[in-house]
Amino acid sequence: MSRNRGKDTGPEVALRVLCWSSGLRYRLDVKIIGKPDFVFVREKVAVFVDGCFWHGCPAHYNAPKTRSDFWEAKLHKNRLRDEMVTKELQDSGWLVLRYWEHDIKTATQREERVREIQAAIQARRAEAI
Numbered sequence: 001m002s003r004n005r006g007k008d009t010g011p012e013v014a015l016r017v018l019c020w021s022s023g024l025r026y027r028l029d030v031k032i033i034g035k036p037d038f039v040f041v042r043e044k045v046a047v048f049v050d051g052c053f054w055h056g057c058p059a060h061y062n063a064p065k066t067r068s069d070f071w072e073a074k075l076h077k078n079r080l081r082d083e084m085v086t087k088e089l090q091d092s093g094w095l096v097l098r099y100w101e102h103d104i105k106t107a108t109q110r111e112e113r114v115r116e117i118q119a120a121i122q123a124r125r126a127e128a129i
């Protein structure tokens with residue numbers, strides 16, 4: 001579903017811009033499974049921002065009234081794919097950070113997320129020594 005998320009606009013861009021200005025040098029478009037929103041290659045940390053609608057956030061997902069079977073099936077497929085991607089990445093040694101769109105809406109939330117990402121990266125660096 002990554003093509004439908006509007007990769008170059010919105011809160012996920014604000015999140016990574018804040019990461020960058022905090023000195024966290026991510027990369028985009030790293031060719032690994034699941035197409036993470038951004039990636040720290042050396043530390044093997046992959047960050048995903050999941051849209052509340054497309055990925056079925058428990059707090060905000062509202063099933064469309066029409067074609068509900070279609071949407072149900074689509075959501076189910078997306079969730080299975082998210083799980084599969086997370087598992088495959090973890091199995092190959094990646095740390096996967098998944099955030100809901102609603103977790104990065106405000107500047108304060110994004111600052112918290114950046115601190116988490118920073119802590120995760122530092123922990124990975126410490127492990128590698």
Ligand SMILES: [Zn+2]
Pocket residue numbers: 052057058059060061100101102
């Ligand atoms: Zn949500």
